[in-house]
Amino acid sequence: MGKTIAEINERIKRGEAVVVTAEEVIGIVEEKGTAQAAREVDVVTTGTFGPMCSSGAFVNLGHAQPRMKIHRAWLNEVPVFCGIAAVDIYIGATEMAEHDPLNEVFPGEFRYGGGHLIEDLVAGKSVRLRATSYGTDCYPNRSWERDLTLADVKEAWLFNPRNAYQNYNVAVNLSDRVIYTYMGVLRPNLGNANYCSAGQLSPLLNDPLFRTIGIGTRIFLGGGVGYVVWHGTQHNTAVPRGPGGAPTRPAGTISVIGDLKGMNPRYLTGYSILGYGASLAVGIGIPIPVLDEEVIRAAAVRDEDLVAPVVDYSIDYPQGTGRVLGEVTYAQLKSGSIDLEGKEIPTAPLSSYSRAREIAETLKDWIARGRFLLGEPVELLPCEAREEGVV
Amino acid sequence: MVRHKVVLHFPHEQVDKPIVSKLVRDYNLDFNILKASITPREEGLLVLEITGEEADYDRGMEYIRGCGVSVQPLSQDIRRNEERCTHCGACLAVCPTDALSADRTTMEVRFDDEECVACELCVKVCPPRAMEIHY
Numbered sequence: 001m002g003k004t005i006a007e008i009n010e011r012i013k014r015g016e017a018v019v020v021t022a023e024e025v026i027g028i029v030e031e032k033g034t035a036q037a038a039r040e041v042d043v044v045t046t047g048t049f050g051p052m053c054s055s056g057a058f059v060n061l062g063h064a065q066p067r068m069k070i071h072r073a074w075l076n077e078v079p080v081f082c083g084i085a086a087v088d089i090y091i092g093a094t095e096m097a098e099h100d101p102l103n104e105v106f107p108g109e110f111r112y113g114g115g116h117l118i119e120d121l122v123a124g125k126s127v128r129l130r131a132t133s134y135g136t137d138c139y140p141n142r143s144w145e146r147d148l149t150l151a152d153v154k155e156a157w158l159f160n161p162r163n164a165y166q167n168y169n170v171a172v173n174l175s176d177r178v179i180y181t182y183m184g185v186l187r188p189n190l191g192n193a194n195y196c197s198a199g200q201l202s203p204l205l206n207d208p209l210f211r212t213i214g215i216g217t218r219i220f221l222g223g224g225v226g227y228v229v230w231h232g233t234q235h236n237t238a239v240p241r242g243p244g245g246a247p248t249r250p251a252g253t254i255s256v257i258g259d260l261k262g263m264n265p266r267y268l269t270g271y272s273i274l275g276y277g278a279s280l281a282v283g284i285g286i287p288i289p290v291l292d293e294e295v296i297r298a299a300a301v302r303d304e305d306l307v308a309p310v311v312d313y314s315i316d317y318p319q320g321t322g323r324v325l326g327e328v329t330y331a332q333l334k335s336g337s338i339d340l341e342g343k344e345i346p347t348a349p350l351s352s353y354s355r356a357r358e359i360a361e362t363l364k365d366w367i368a369r370g371r372f373l374l375g376e377p378v379e380l381l382p383c384e385a386r387e388e389g390v391v
Numbered sequence: 392m393v394r395h396k397v398v399l400h401f402p403h404e405q406v407d408k409p410i411v412s413k414l415v416r417d418y419n420l421d422f423n424i425l426k427a428s429i430t431p432r433e434e435g436l437l438v439l440e441i442t443g444e445e446a447d448y449d450r451g452m453e454y455i456r457g458c459g460v461s462v463q464p465l466s467q468d469i470r471r472n473e474e475r476c477t478h479c480g481a482c483l484a485v486c487p488t489d490a491l492s493a494d495r496t497t498m499e500v501r502f503d504d505e506e507c508v509a510c511e512l513c514v515k516v517c518p519p520r521a522m523e524i525h526y
Contacts, residue, residue, distance in 0.1 A: 184484055184516065185481075185484055185485055192484040269475075271519060272518060272520055274516055281519070336493065347483075348483035349481075349493075353478075354478045354497055
């Protein structure tokens with residue numbers, strides 16, 4: 001006998017819903033089994049916090065007087081995309097401020113980019129707008145400069161084309177020189193292995209076949225409330241899977257949106273990645289409604305059961321060879337070292353597990369207090385393994 | 392025996408004088424150079440780990456200060472901005488002394504300034520730039 005999201009929402013409204021985090025559900029399922037756990041638990045909360053380059057924000061600046069059709073614009077010297085309507089702009093998280101040396105002095109520091117700009121806006125800081133235009137009959141203004149804060153703009157939405165990657169590569173370096181990647185600094189000759197996933201707490205690894213997450217799923221986004229609006233770019237669910245259905249390669253992704261004005265820089269933090277560029281660390285938490293035993297079995301997945309591929313970032317990744325050096329579990333990665341080719345390699349995360357836990361706890365608290373109801377997906381995200389009943 | 396990590400700032404008029412070697416010869420102290428640099432304006436910076444008897448160490452530092460060199464404990468110099476640290480762990484890959492290490496239960500990153508040798512590798516690697524230099 002399954003539950004519906006509407007029934008779970010009724011329980012949330014009455015303050016009766018049983019909400020646990022993706023860490024807590026592991027012990028509950030071990031102790032009580034999936035059938036009883038599925039009856040008792042209503043919602044499992046997940047969380048992740050890590051750099052997500054495919055992020056950005058739409059901002060409507062409001063009209064200048066006289067009016068202006070913005071052709072080029074900069075916020076704190078970061079170029080923003082203006083090819084939309086007159087005063088709508090899009091800030092890309094990885095765009096760099098003008099005059100940044102980039103990688104001319106290698107490895108570049110990338111101290112201020114779109115991600116830092118978004119963090120500053122969310123923190124309520126004043127930023128400098130500079131805009132130019134060619135002038136039209138209806139929009140005669142040709143230049144505009146002003147200081148503004150998030151409170152001064154009409155609308156500001158975080159809108160991220162690809163977030164919360166379902167699993168990811170473990171990056172190593174087989175070459176004999178240090179390399180600077182989006183997976184961090186990789187020392188030569190397998191000197192270290194960097195990974196980036198919250199593993200057993202990570203949203204899409206807890207619903208590996210997208211049985212509950214779809215268009216309209218309400219989520220914790222950047223400290224505020226957001227929504228899943230589509231599958232993310234590079235969404236690829238036709239990948240090898242473990243016995244529990246979780247992908248053993250990078251797989252699904254989600255596209256998300258939310259009101260920037262309700263967010264918090266603690267969960268939306270500008271990152272500078274040495275030798276690579278700027279990015280934005282995004283905090284995402286997704287509630288998983290326990291509709292049936294299958295849902296809770298998948299949500300009870302443990303780091304020991306989740307497998308990630310080890311990939312060489314000196315040749316194989318940049319050249320796109322597709323070669324995988326081996327597979328390791330998140331339990332091994334979190335222990336601080338992995339074994340590969342007979343060598344013990346220290347590991348370092350880029351995804352903050354402690355903040356992922358904080359997000360899952362916060363979302364649990366919101367739901368338990370009745371201030372966050374589950375969104376009913378209007379459509380589930382594409383997933384071959386679910387649609388064809390492979391797993 | 393005591394072991395101290397100190398940062399010495401040399402004014403430009405002292406940069407060319409053999410001051411530190413006297414610590415070995417006259418004060419019976421051993422030192423290990425962790426970092427040395429001379430800035431364009433010719434002020435010198437030396438980070439040392441000094442080992443010896445406490446009385447020798449105190450006399451040696453008195454001598455150094457007498458030469459117009461300022462002496463600061465190293466632990467004050469590399470600091471973590473707790474507000475900015477997201478506990479991601481990117482620093483763990485580069486820290487040579489395990490001054491930065493992960494608590495495997497909470498997965499929070501600990502910073503032990505006693506173990507820090509001020510190599511500064513973490514400073515540029517830290518994505519939110521939470522590791523700061525305060526020389």
